[in-house]
Amino acid sequence: MENVFKILVNGKDCQIKADPETPMLYILRNNLTLNGPKFGCGLVQCGACMMLIDGVAVPSCTYPLQNVGQSEVTTLEGLSQEGEQLHPVQQSFFEEQAAQCGYCTNGLIMASVALLRRKSNPSETEIRAELQRNICRCGIHARAIRAVKKLADR
Amino acid sequence: MEKNQQSRRAFIQSLGVLAIGFSMSGTACSRSEKQQADPSAPEIRTRELDMEEIDSWLVIREDGRVTIMTGKMELGQGITTAIAQVAAEELNMNMSLIDVHLAETGYTPDEGYTAGSRSIETSAMSVRRAAASAREYLLEMASQELSTPKIALTLEDGKISGQGKSTAIYTLLNGKYFETKISSDAPLYANSERKIVGRSVARMDIKSMVTGKSHFIHDLRFPDMVHARIVRPPAQAAKLTSVATQAISKLPGLAKFIRIGSLVAVIAEDEYQTIKLAKAVSHHLTWDYQKALPANRSLMQHIRSLPTDSKIDEKSEAWSDSTIANSPVRHRAAYFKPYIMHAANGPSCGIARYEDGKLWVWTHSQGVYPLRGALVDLLGLAEEHIHVKGVPGSGCYGHNGADDVAAEAALLAMEFPGRHVRLQWMREEENAWEPYGTAMVLEVEAGLDSQGRIKGWKYDLWSDDHGVRPGGDADNLMPAWYIEKGHGEAKSGFRGGATRNSEPYYTIPQLHLQSHIFRGPLRRSSLRGLGAYANVFAIESFMDELAEKANIDPIDFRIRHLNDERAIACLKQLANQIRSIKKQNQQGIGIGFARYKNQAAYCAVAAHVRVDQQTNKVEVIKLWAVVDAGEVINPDGLKNQIEGGMVQSISWGLMEEVNFDDTQVTNLNWDSYPILRFQEAPAIHIDVIDHPHEVPLGAGEAAQGPATAALVNAVYQATGIRVRQLPVIKALKHSALGLKLAEL
Ligand code: FES
Ligand code: FES
Numbered sequence: 040m041e042n043v044f045k046i047l048v049n050g051k052d053c054q055i056k057a058d059p060e061t062p063m064l065y066i067l068r069n070n071l072t073l074n075g076p077k078f079g080c081g082l083v084q085c086g087a088c089m090m091l092i093d094g095v096a097v098p099s100c101t102y103p104l105q106n107v108g109q110s111e112v113t114t115l116e117g118l119s120q121e122g123e124q125l126h127p128v129q130q131s132f133f134e135e136q137a138a139q140c141g142y143c144t145n146g147l148i149m150a151s152v153a154l155l156r157r158k159s160n161p162s163e164t165e166i167r168a169e170l171q172r173n174i175c176r177c178g179i180h181a182r183a184i185r186a187v188k189k190l191a192d193r
Numbered sequence: 194m195e196k197n198q199q200s201r202r203a204f205i206q207s208l209g210v211l212a213i214g215f216s217m218s219g220t221a222c223s224r225s226e227k228q229q230a231d232p233s234a235p236e237i238r239t240r241e242l243d244m245e246e247i248d249s250w251l252v253i254r255e256d257g258r259v260t261i262m263t264g265k266m267e268l269g270q271g272i273t274t275a276i277a278q279v280a281a282e283e284l285n286m287n288m289s290l291i292d293v294h295l296a297e298t299g300y301t302p303d304e305g306y307t308a309g310s311r312s313i314e315t316s317a318m319s320v321r322r323a324a325a326s327a328r329e330y331l332l333e334m335a336s337q338e339l340s341t342p343k344i345a346l347t348l349e350d351g352k353i354s355g356q357g358k359s360t361a362i363y364t365l366l367n368g369k370y371f372e373t374k375i376s377s378d379a380p381l382y383a384n385s386e387r388k389i390v391g392r393s394v395a396r397m398d399i400k401s402m403v404t405g406k407s408h409f410i411h412d413l414r415f416p417d418m419v420h421a422r423i424v425r426p427p428a429q430a431a432k433l434t435s436v437a438t439q440a441i442s443k444l445p446g447l448a449k450f451i452r453i454g455s456l457v458a459v460i461a462e463d464e465y466q467t468i469k470l471a472k473a474v475s476h477h478l479t480w481d482y483q484k485a486l487p488a489n490r491s492l493m494q495h496i497r498s499l500p501t502d503s504k505i506d507e508k509s510e511a512w513s514d515s516t517i518a519n520s521p522v523r524h525r526a527a528y529f530k531p532y533i534m535h536a537a538n539g540p541s542c543g544i545a546r547y548e549d550g551k552l553w554v555w556t557h558s559q560g561v562y563p564l565r566g567a568l569v570d571l572l573g574l575a576e577e578h579i580h581v582k583g584v585p586g587s588g589c590y591g592h593n594g595a596d597d598v599a600a601e602a603a604l605l606a607m608e609f610p611g612r613h614v615r616l617q618w619m620r621e622e623e624n625a626w627e628p629y630g631t632a633m634v635l636e637v638e639a640g641l642d643s644q645g646r647i648k649g650w651k652y653d654l655w656s657d658d659h660g661v662r663p664g665g666d667a668d669n670l671m672p673a674w675y676i677e678k679g680h681g682e683a684k685s686g687f688r689g690g691a692t693r694n695s696e697p698y699y700t701i702p703q704l705h706l707q708s709h710i711f712r713g714p715l716r717r718s719s720l721r722g723l724g725a726y727a728n729v730f731a732i733e734s735f736m737d738e739l740a741e742k743a744n745i746d747p748i749d750f751r752i753r754h755l756n757d758e759r760a761i762a763c764l765k766q767l768a769n770q771i772r773s774i775k776k777q778n779q780q781g782i783g784i785g786f787a788r789y790k791n792q793a794a795y796c797a798v799a800a801h802v803r804v805d806q807q808t809n810k811v812e813v814i815k816l817w818a819v820v821d822a823g824e825v826i827n828p829d830g831l832k833n834q835i836e837g838g839m840v841q842s843i844s845w846g847l848m849e850e851v852n853f854d855d856t857q858v859t860n861l862n863w864d865s866y867p868i869l870r871f872q873e874a875p876a877i878h879i880d881v882i883d884h885p886h887e888v889p890l891g892a893g894e895a896a897q898g899p900a901t902a903a904l905v906n907a908v909y910q911a912t913g914i915r916v917r918q919l920p921v922i923k924a925l926k927h928s929a930l931g932l933k934l935a936e937l
Contacts, residue, residue, distance in 0.1 A: 040445070058465065065465045074412040075405035079538050080620040084863035087538060115405035129403040136395060136829055139837050140269030140588030141402030141409075142539040148403060170871035174863060176538045177269055177588040178840030179833070180874030 049117030075115030086146035086173030096153035139177035257351030264304025283324035393829030454677030520640025539587030541594035543602035557586025566665030630720030635731035645743030659690025729898020783906025785899035838896035844869035846901035
């Protein structure tokens, strides 16, 4: 059942022995002890588990390990390496204090990074549309939108 | 005492400590904990301090760092930061020198539950006093050591200086242990200077969140930790009748199959494997259950038909039935709020380890001591053998599945000793099994005199109870219902939660208030605001209806019934905010006001909405709030709480409702239980009125009622449709279809 996979996560080559169908969420959290991606629904309905696959924000909860191939996987941890400055999106979320419990933070930041990569100055409508896949139960919506808008307006 | 002194001395060795004890009235004291060291918890250097005398404390170490032990939990409300702020102010110290240690049995005081928006009022204010006492004690010591009058000395970042001399905490403590009690006459810097309190200090835990540092219970990992999943029955009242043990034992990767009565679980080394195993096992179980839920009936009617425990909560001396009957203007209406979910973003999670008769539990429960009490009852272990440590979880908004999952993890750990057992609920479990905010029906009748003043007000509320927390009672932990060890059903809880804010804050000469507590079909417990949400929705909707009947502006109508200047100030400021807003076609602006619990924060909310009459699409364009929470510790933190409260309330009011068929709840995911998302999120503006010399009032739940009231009042203005049965979107759809909703 288990196979060995070589995947590239946060710039590092990783060797993973696991069932090929295992969703990346479990590989990232359990095999690679990364905290960024969170389990929220397992159903591609909440965005808590988002990672970047070649720069595109993708829910990791249903993305099988065997589909990763040569793609570059990035998690929240990979946006700013140890000791380095925060990624601008991370910094902006911190400055706007766009979190309460923070469980949605990973998903919101990954989605925003992907959006800004694609389009450096998205409108508020585009920001909202991009974040529509993510939920936040604490209600920090206005702050998150502001955090991204600030970067878009630079 | 002698023995404690010795053990303390042995513990302290070379570490100098000044411990400040202080008593918190009304909270139980945890006495003489003698815990076996927790093998995985961070080292806590204060654990041997005497707990006989004190409920809580703050410890100053000779390296100048301060540790505050709080019995409160961080639920995303930023309590850690607020507590550090008040301590830093009194100790005139950089906040980075302060550590806050969250709720943990045996280490922190027993402060009951972190609930009811009371953490600032109680915990933080005690910490403030303790810090001030510590400062005075240190200055006293320094005064003697430096032979300098205390008045000439100042403490700053751990150094004490004055008249050209100086010393440091390190020198003063000199490896010794000092203990003193809180002093009520230590002056509070917060009253005079306020350098840190009252400022929008950034929450540092948000830095951890944005970088993916370990923060949540979900992130805890222990060597050799195993994963568990429960296999749930098809209905709440179900009994396991047969198990195909043979087939189950052949499933690959199963570390252990566990059955305790009707509680079934699987354990495996790998989490994904565990999830697959739980699914596979479910095909090999047979259950006996009844189709017991009232699926196809109007819930509003059903509630009214249930037997109740009825009580008159308030009856004015002057009350007379004829006052309303004889009033020139009379009005009567009934309102309904369905069951709603906490629906935390991250499902409940618990970790437990059992070894040599001792149990360790990691939990995001709101009360580690009450949970421990319930675990004693559930597991039959002695209290001193259970150690419960609080770790932040996903925002909880009240009593959700946190305690249940911790208890389940504990049960499983005892069946699988020697390893850390991690149990995380799946989305469908969270939605189907958490205790909901109960459905309620509210009936109001009032009479106005010819000047448009309310003379008499009669109010009847139907509600289940709102507080079925585990506090010492296993029956309130869900797994107890299934383990078949003589536990009963959840007991009736906290009736008072139903009447929260049921008394209008307005001045009304004659009041008659009754509550009718029923036992409803679904599991329920505390959800943010408890009864205040529905009561304020009803009262504030009705106030709008009365204002219209009296032909008076809704804000003026409220103000003429208020005699509290702070309440009036909030409404006036709100009026200023919305005065210049230009309403277009199909738009409306509504307001709502309440003082939470009639004694905590004041909150006036306005909502600007647009309702498309063709599609019935409701767009909440903007929300305003004016909040008076007394002394403000952290203005941005307060705003964040109010913003979140308003958005959540709007989501509840617009679209949320728990649905069920005759066996089980049917909204098992975010498609079937939608909540407000980013495209529907309103713009928000909040004004905070600071009163530095008033007591700080918790505000975490203050916006829930007023925001939904403002929403429905705005919808009425935009459409002429008075929504009396939540959720709004469903009500509008029904009204468009010409459906007559169940009336009184
Ligand atoms: S956990 Fe992946 S989208 Fe919800
Ligand atoms: S901050 Fe709690 S879910 Fe978004």
